[in-house]
Each structure stands twice: as structure tokens, then as C-alpha cells.
Amino acid sequence: MFFEKNKETMSRKDIENLQTELLKEKIEYAYKNVPFYKQKFDEYGINKNSINSIEDIRKLPFTTKNDFRDNYPFGLFAADMKKIVRIHSSSGTTGKPTVVGYTKNDIETWSSLVARIAAAAGVSDEDIIHIAFGYGLFTGGFGLHYGLEKIGAAIVPASSGNTKKQIMLMKDYGATVLVCTPSYALHIAEVARREGLDIETDLKLKVGMFGAEPWSNKMRQKIEEALNIKAYDNYGLSEVMGPGVAGECETQDGMHISEDHFIAEIINPDTELPVKDGEYGELVITPLTKEALPVFRYRTRDITKLTKEPCVCGRTSARMYKPIGRTDDMLIIRGVNVFPSQIEEVLFSIDGISPHYQIILERAGALDSATILVEANANLFFDEMKKQRQFLDKINYELKTTLGLDVAVKLVEPHSIERSEGKAKRIIDKREM
Amino acid sequence: MDINDYKITQISVFIENKKGRFYNVTKTLKESKVNIRAMSLADTMDFGILRFVMDKPKDAYDSLIEKDFIVKKNDVLAIAIKDESGGLSELLKIISDLDLNIEYMYTFVNALENKAVMLFKFEDIDLAIEKLLDENIELLKEEFFKRV
The missing domain is CATH 3.30.300.30 (ANL, C-terminal domain)
Structure with missing residues (x-):
């Protein structure tokens, strides 16, 4: 299923032209509104005319987590606080948290992106969705919530904690879709079994949308067997938007990146040069439509690979495979x-x-x-x-x-x-x- | 004669080599009023395998499973031998001559007057029963462990 079919099936050429245009605009926008980028672009001699094709993105400097920390809390924001309607941040266990902001348009964009990955996983307005992501500063809970609401599904915002109660709610309210981390999905299955539930008859789950931590295909099999569902992976990170950057379609062969909103590159983390097509390297993302917080070439530290081969589902977007690790969890x-x-x-x-x-x-x-x-x-x-x-x-x-x-x-x-x-x-x- | 009469149910439990783990097993058995007749512990640095013969193996099994222990049921043979020097050696010679493979064995003390009882896990229990009975070796039946 598609949420915005015309955008999800653009030709490769149209995607690249659109990306090039949006990138030029964003450079100008950031130059005017974010002193950090003004200084960086001046230093690198970058302006919108530096970009003639999508490959020219390589002229831009990277942005890292440290840049967020150095500009804590709002130094990278391009929009006035008057326009900002939401703030999320990381847990900040290793220092100051990473703070991100959203304008009203950003929330709209974000919701549409999440709606796309949900539709790709077969979720519709018929579904009852149990969200067991923590609601709070973490982008997972609210991110999925707004996107799924946009699809018109009925949402049970269960948040995290009290697994037995979560299972009772899933059973009594007849949840058809489960949203949480993959490891928590397994925990739910285990507790449900211990509580004597028959997964097939007591629960109506069909689909799981899992993310926020790396998981293997073998783990997917285990979850699918344990909960009798199809388990879909999705990808996102708060620095560039949140969940919804990419998500699997029903083919389950890589996550479709919404390339009308993001440019994805794979680089060698050491040399910082692009890897050959289809090789593993660090994923670098440039969001193209964010107002509150434009970011260029964000180093995700996730190790993955891309394919631009057409997918049987009809989407033309590049697909990223499950990250096999992080440059920092290696x-x-x-x-x-x-x-x-x-x-x-x-x-x-x-x-x-x-x-x-x-x-x-x-x-x-x-x-x-x-x-x-x-x-x-x-x-x-x-x-x-x-x-x-x-x-x-x-x-x-x-x-x-x-x-x-x-x-x-x-x-x-x-x-x-x-x-x-x-x-x-x-x-x-x-x-x- | 039914050779199954000679199969003694043994319960094995996986335990981590940590303080209090063994106690938790025995506590569970006590709570279900199971009496341990014979036992052995095979241990390594990290974990141990506890093996028991009990008066009520079914109750023991159910109560251990209930408490989330990892439990296996197996059949072993209980063989009575003379409680004197050379008693075990004599038996082992017969077993060796019969070419029966022993996986492990342990003792059951204080069982019978003038006799000692050994518990054996054979690779092929049916074959072992048949051959040992042919040799007139005294095999004990499961009721024995309910009585003593």
C-alpha cells in the first residue's frame, strides 16, 4: 500500500533533480538563519551555486553529534522559538543531550513520512495500533503516534512499562499492529506465553513495526514466529527527523528511503570518501525539507549499504539494508x-x-x-x-x-x-x- | 516380564554454578514433599547438572518446571551389588564384557542390607536390561524407590 504514491514512485531522474533543487534552497536557508552553517559555508566557500548536480553534495562539510553538543541547546535552530511547536532530545547519557526542534510544517512532514512507512508495511485506517514506545523526549513514541494517526488508525498509546498490563490491553482492545523495539516485542511474547495466552487465538496481531535498535534477520524470524505476525523494520534518527526516514515494504528487502525528503550517502568512515555502490559504509543523511533544524551530511554512525535497484513493490527509492552495526558500537x-x-x-x-x-x-x-x-x-x-x-x-x-x-x-x-x-x-x- | 518395570525415572536439572542455586532446587522439592533417594552433581566452572532419583518423580518434575527450572527426564537402571570389596569391580567387568556403554553412574547409599545400589545411565537401556538380566544381575524396580 502507498500513502503518497506519486512521490514514492518518481523516476530516479526526477528524484535527483528534486534533491538538487531542495539542497540548493536549504543551503541558502541555513546560510541566512544558522550562524554555525554561515561560518562553515564561508570557510568551505559554499553557496547555492556550488551545487549543480547531486554529487556536488560532497563539497559540503559533515555535521556530527558533537556539532549538536557544541551548539547546545538551540544553536543549530533556524526557526524562531515562536515557530517551533515541539522539542525532542536524546537521553544524553554520555553528556549533554542532543536537542532537536520542529515547526508545525515539520510535524506535518514527519507525520507523512511515518504514514508512508506504515502504509508500506500494510497498515491502514482499519488497524488498532498498540504503541509501546516510551512517550517523551524520545522521538519514537510521538513520531509513530502522529504518523499513524494521519493514516487514520486507532491508536492505543500504551507507552512503556508494565508488560502484563500491556498484554491485557492488546488482548482486550484487539490490537492488530504492535509498535515497539524488537527486543521488547520478544519480551512481550515471552511474558504472554508465561501468562498462559495463546498468541494465535488471544491476540489479533498481524503486523509489527519495530525500530530504534539494530536487529538481525534471524531475530525477525524469531519475532514473527513468537507473535505470529509480519515484522517490519524502520529507520530514523532524531537529528534528521526521527522515525520515518526509511521503512520496509511488504517485500522485506531493505528499507525505502523517502528520498524526496532526504539525501542518503554511504561513506568510508575513515577516509570520508564515498564507497562503491552496494558496499558497506557509514550512512550520511541530509534532510531536505526540515524548517526548524536544517542539517547537512549528518554522520549517523550506522554501518549499512544502499541499493537503487527497483523494488518489486513499485517504489523507486533507494533502499538501505539493516545496519549491521555502528561505527561507535563496534x-x-x-x-x-x-x-x-x-x-x-x-x-x-x-x-x-x-x-x-x-x-x-x-x-x-x-x-x-x-x-x-x-x-x-x-x-x-x-x-x-x-x-x-x-x-x-x-x-x-x-x-x-x-x-x-x-x-x-x-x-x-x-x-x-x-x-x-x-x-x-x-x-x-x-x-x- | 515387562522390561519397562526396570526403568527408573531420573530427573536432571541445569543449575548455574552460583550461590544458592542448589538450595533453590531442594527447596522446591521440599515444598512439593518429594523425597530424594539418590543424587549426583556433575559440575564445571560455570554450570552443573544435578541428577536425582526420587520417590515421586512426576511431582518433582512438575514442581521444578513450574518454578522455571530447566529439567530433563531420563531412564536409568538401579543395580544391586554385594556391599563388599570387589563388588563394583565384578559388576563393571560383566558390563565391560557385555560391551555395554555407560554414560555415567552414581551410588545410592544405605539401600539394602549387605548390598549397595548403583545407578547407571546406559547408552542403550533396553539392551542393558536384557543382557544384565541374562547374567542374573539384580535390577531394582521403580516401586523400590517409593518404599525405602
Whole structure:
């Protein structure tokens, strides 16, 4: 299903022409309204005439999270507070939060973008949508809420917390769509089962729209089986808008980027040069239609790849694949680069493994060690020590072949890994650097 | 004779090698009024496998599952041997001569007068029952564990 079909099926040439025009306008707009960009553009000798084709975006400087911090709280805003109608911000666990603002038009744009990804996932005004994202400064809750309202669906803004009650609401109100983080979706399935619910008959869920944390295709399978739904991924980040930047269609083969609103590039994070088509690198996004907060070439730190091949759904937009990691969540263990998603792929390829795991990093002397905690269950428990060891050795071997690194695998009791209602805590780094 | 009469239900429990884990298992068994007849613990640095023979294996199994323990049921054989020097050795020689594979074994103390009881997990329990009975080895039945 489409929300704005004519825009979602523009020819590649029209998309690029539109992007070039919007980019020129945005450069002029930011130059006039944001001292930070005025100074940057002067320094780089950039004005709207520097842009003649979409490739010319490479002349522009990058914007990073630090630029947001340096201009905390409102230094990057281009609109007066009078025009701003909403402020969101990051949790700021590592310092000052990242603050973003929206004008009335921005909220409209954002809602339409979310409506697009919802329609692409098959959601319509017939649906009852249970949103278990936290409502608050985090863009997930309100972002999805406004977009889904725009589609005309009935929304249950459950927010986060109290899983048993959430399940009761889903059952009693007949939710057909679940919106939350993928790890929380699994937690819901587990609690529902423990409470004695029959997922197929007690719940009416058809579709899940999950985002806000990286998850693998194997995890998707687990969620789809556990909740008897189709699980769709979507992508966004508050610095460039929020959720709704990209989302999967029913083909589930990459997330369609709304390119009439964003320019997406993939660069090598070290050389900062574009990678070859289809290669993995860091995703860089330039929003083209934001009024409150124009941003250029934002470094998302997400590692992914793009394809511009036409999709069977009819959309012409570039698709981004599930990020396989972040430039900043890449773990360096004994000098080997490891993305937690690689570990997840290996674990989830083993039959019967529980979806709850945690990676513990420790340092003894100068040597790092990684231990992966996996929750045991009847499928993974053998009454014989020999078979139990063989099973653990097999996981260890698979990890070693994939990662090129020896990691210990430890079975722990069920429910001993902390469940999260927001983003799952997969990594416990106890190393003192 | 039904060879199934000689199959003794054994319950195995996965426990993490952490303080209080073993106690939690025994507490659950106590609450369901199950009496432990024989047990063994195989342990590693990280985890252990507890194996029990009990008077009420079904109650034990259900109560442990209820408490979210990871539990497996298996059949083992209970073999009575002379409680004297060489008793076990004699039995093991027979088992070895019969070419039966033992996966693990443990003892059941204070069972019978002048006799010791050993619990065996064989690779092929049916074959083991048949061959050991042929050798006139004394196999105990499950009722025995309900009585003692």
C-alpha cells in the first residue's frame, strides 16, 4: 500500500533533480538563519551555486553529534522559538543531550513520512495500533503516534512499562499492529506465553513495526514466529527527523528511503570518501525539507549499504539494508573488530537458542576476554556433560569462524538476563581502558 | 516380564554454578514433599547438572518446571551389588564384557542390607536390561524407590 504514491514512485531522474533543487534552497536557508552553517559555508566557500548536480553534495562539510553538543541547546535552530511547536532530545547519557526542534510544517512532514512507512508495511485506517514506545523526549513514541494517526488508525498509546498490563490491553482492545523495539516485542511474547495466552487465538496481531535498535534477520524470524505476525523494520534518527526516514515494504528487502525528503550517502568512515555502490559504509543523511533544524551530511554512525535497484513493490527509492552495526558500537576485542550483530547472527542460527543474550567484556592484565551469556532452556540442556560441552564447543567454533576470535560461551538460567522495555542492553563492557 | 518395570525415572536439572542455586532446587522439592533417594552433581566452572532419583518423580518434575527450572527426564537402571570389596569391580567387568556403554553412574547409599545400589545411565537401556538380566544381575524396580 502507498500513502503518497506519486512521490514514492518518481523516476530516479526526477528524484535527483528534486534533491538538487531542495539542497540548493536549504543551503541558502541555513546560510541566512544558522550562524554555525554561515561560518562553515564561508570557510568551505559554499553557496547555492556550488551545487549543480547531486554529487556536488560532497563539497559540503559533515555535521556530527558533537556539532549538536557544541551548539547546545538551540544553536543549530533556524526557526524562531515562536515557530517551533515541539522539542525532542536524546537521553544524553554520555553528556549533554542532543536537542532537536520542529515547526508545525515539520510535524506535518514527519507525520507523512511515518504514514508512508506504515502504509508500506500494510497498515491502514482499519488497524488498532498498540504503541509501546516510551512517550517523551524520545522521538519514537510521538513520531509513530502522529504518523499513524494521519493514516487514520486507532491508536492505543500504551507507552512503556508494565508488560502484563500491556498484554491485557492488546488482548482486550484487539490490537492488530504492535509498535515497539524488537527486543521488547520478544519480551512481550515471552511474558504472554508465561501468562498462559495463546498468541494465535488471544491476540489479533498481524503486523509489527519495530525500530530504534539494530536487529538481525534471524531475530525477525524469531519475532514473527513468537507473535505470529509480519515484522517490519524502520529507520530514523532524531537529528534528521526521527522515525520515518526509511521503512520496509511488504517485500522485506531493505528499507525505502523517502528520498524526496532526504539525501542518503554511504561513506568510508575513515577516509570520508564515498564507497562503491552496494558496499558497506557509514550512512550520511541530509534532510531536505526540515524548517526548524536544517542539517547537512549528518554522520549517523550506522554501518549499512544502499541499493537503487527497483523494488518489486513499485517504489523507486533507494533502499538501505539493516545496519549491521555502528561505527561507535563496534567492539575491538584483542584487536579484532566485532559488531554485536555478527554475534547475534551466529547465535540465532543455532536451533532452539533463546533470543536473550548478553556480551560481557573483561580485561585481565592486558588481555581482553569476551563471554557470551546465553539463557539455557530445555532444548539446550543435555543430561550428559559430554553432550553439553560439545554443544557449547559448537557455538564457540561457529563464533570463532565468523569473528576470527575466541569467545567463551556460558549458559545461564532462564530469565537471568535483564529484560529491557526499551533498547536491549546487549553489551556489558567491564574493561577499564 | 515387562522390561519397562526396570526403568527408573531420573530427573536432571541445569543449575548455574552460583550461590544458592542448589538450595533453590531442594527447596522446591521440599515444598512439593518429594523425597530424594539418590543424587549426583556433575559440575564445571560455570554450570552443573544435578541428577536425582526420587520417590515421586512426576511431582518433582512438575514442581521444578513450574518454578522455571530447566529439567530433563531420563531412564536409568538401579543395580544391586554385594556391599563388599570387589563388588563394583565384578559388576563393571560383566558390563565391560557385555560391551555395554555407560554414560555415567552414581551410588545410592544405605539401600539394602549387605548390598549397595548403583545407578547407571546406559547408552542403550533396553539392551542393558536384557543382557544384565541374562547374567542374573539384580535390577531394582521403580516401586523400590517409593518404599525405602
